[in-house]
Amino acid sequence: MSEKTTYTLPIGPIHPALKEPVAFEFEIEGERIIGVDLKVGHVHRGIEWIGMHRNPIQILYIAERICGICNVCHPIAFCRAVENVADIEVPERADYIRTIVAELERIHSHILWAGVAAHEIGFDTVLHLSWAIREKVLDLIEYLTGNRITKAIFTVGGVRRDITKDQYPKIEEALNYYKENFDALKSVFLDDKSIQMRTKKCGILTKEDALKLCAVGPTTRASGVKKDVRVDQAYCAYGDLDIKPITPDILTGEINGDVYDRIIVRLLEVAQSVDLIEQCLDRLPSGDIMAEPKIPKLLAMLKRTEGDGIGRAEAPRGEVIHYVKLDGKNE
Incomplete structure (x- = not known):
């Protein structure tokens, strides 16, 4: 009985099957994908x-x-x-x-x-x-x-x-x-x-x-x-x-x-x-919809704030996490 053979199939970063640029190298055995090497970052926006x-x-x-x-x-x-x-x-x-x-x-x-x-x-x-x-x-x-x-x-x-x-x-x-x-x-x-x-x-x-x-x-x-x-x-x-x-x-x-x-x-x-x-x-309760409606006043308060924090949310596609660090310079 012959041994199973594998082969590598590269797809991307530009390919008609892909919605955005991304590169895959699939390791395939017969019709089964047994491994993949993923290369991302082609649309990094900073x-x-x-x-x-x-x-x-x-x-x-x-x-x-x-x-x-x-x-x-x-x-x-x-x-x-x-x-x-x-x-x-x-x-x-x-x-x-x-x-x-x-x-x-x-x-x-x-x-x-x-x-x-x-x-x-x-x-x-x-x-x-x-x-x-x-x-x-x-x-x-x-x-x-x-x-x-x-x-x-x-x-x-x-x-x-x-x-x-x-x-x-x-x-x-x-x-x-x-x-x-x-x-x-x-x-x-x-x-x-x-x-x-x-x-x-x-x-x-x-x-x-x-x-x-x-x-x-x-x-x-x-x-x-x-x-x-x-x-x-x-x-x-x-x-x-x-x-x-x-x-x-x-x-x-x-x-x-x-x-x-x-x-x-x-x-x-x-x-x-x-x-x-x-x-x-x-x-739906009554009350205000903003903690501070005046943006200049809000920014002034944030400018004096130092520290870091995390915010989480359940997006339609899954968990999203944002990490924020304020340095007291409004940045």
């Missing part, structure tokens, strides 16, 4: 260096652009890090509004991911269907923040925009839309036999490997690891809400850690986000 030469309010603009898709979690994590250093107490109402906007982003990001997954397995019709459904939440985000993509609603010590009672009907309309269309998304992604054949028992990440590789977000939860910053170290309003980590066995009774399970987790988290937003609206 964000940390830029931040060292800006004040905290200016850095917010940069933090929102770290990721074009998940641009709520980064400013939240950054703000929480600065608030941690400066001992700023965020108004409770602002925490609830931050949570609402974060969950709206989670809805749009998960549906976007599901559409891309459909495209990758050859179902462009499902991509177009899911992205059409996603438009509703982008319209709502624009209605509440003024922007569809970069929200510009966050500031150190609170939020820049309030959510008022007269906005509730529009919010409720969008949430009801997702309740009504959830079964359609579930039917398309989870009940279709062709999609099941392309996603079940494919791309398996076991619980052991997920822990070993420090996987985060829906990817690790799909492998049965109940890790979620919103629960483990509750921030904003999450400590007041009824929330538990989503794993695929909630729906199927089993965990396989495959692509199908990762789709399940994201779709269930869309429904969970709708529920969390409704909880926030029902419990």
Whole structure:
């Protein structure tokens, strides 16, 4: 019997299959990838260096652009890090509004991911269907923040925009839309036999490997690891809400850690986000939305602050951590 042979397959840094420049060297045995050498940094933007030469309010603009898709979690994590250093107490109402906007982003990001997954397995019709459904939440985000993509609603010590009672009907309309269309998304992604054949028992990440590789977000939860910053170290309003980590066995009774399970987790988290937003609206407290509404006064206070702090947030794709060090020079 002949010994198994391996070969190396280089892909990138520029390749039509890649969304951005990155280089892989795959070690392959038959049809199984047994190793990979990853070379990154081709799109390094020097964000940390830029931040060292800006004040905290200016850095917010940069933090929102770290990721074009998940641009709520980064400013939240950054703000929480600065608030941690400066001992700023965020108004409770602002925490609830931050949570609402974060969950709206989670809805749009998960549906976007599901559409891309459909495209990758050859179902462009499902991509177009899911992205059409996603438009509703982008319209709502624009209605509440003024922007569809970069929200510009966050500031150190609170939020820049309030959510008022007269906005509730529009919010409720969008949430009801997702309740009504959830079964359609579930039917398309989870009940279709062709999609099941392309996603079940494919791309398996076991619980052991997920822990070993420090996987985060829906990817690790799909492998049965109940890790979620919103629960483990509750921030904003999450400590007041009824929330538990989503794993695929909630729906199927089993965990396989495959692509199908990762789709399940994201779709269930869309429904969970709708529920969390409704909880926030029902419990939204009265009060201020900023700890210090006058930016010059806030900057003057931060300029006198020295120390370091950490802010964590659960992005749609997983945990985000920001480390901030203030040197008493407003940098």
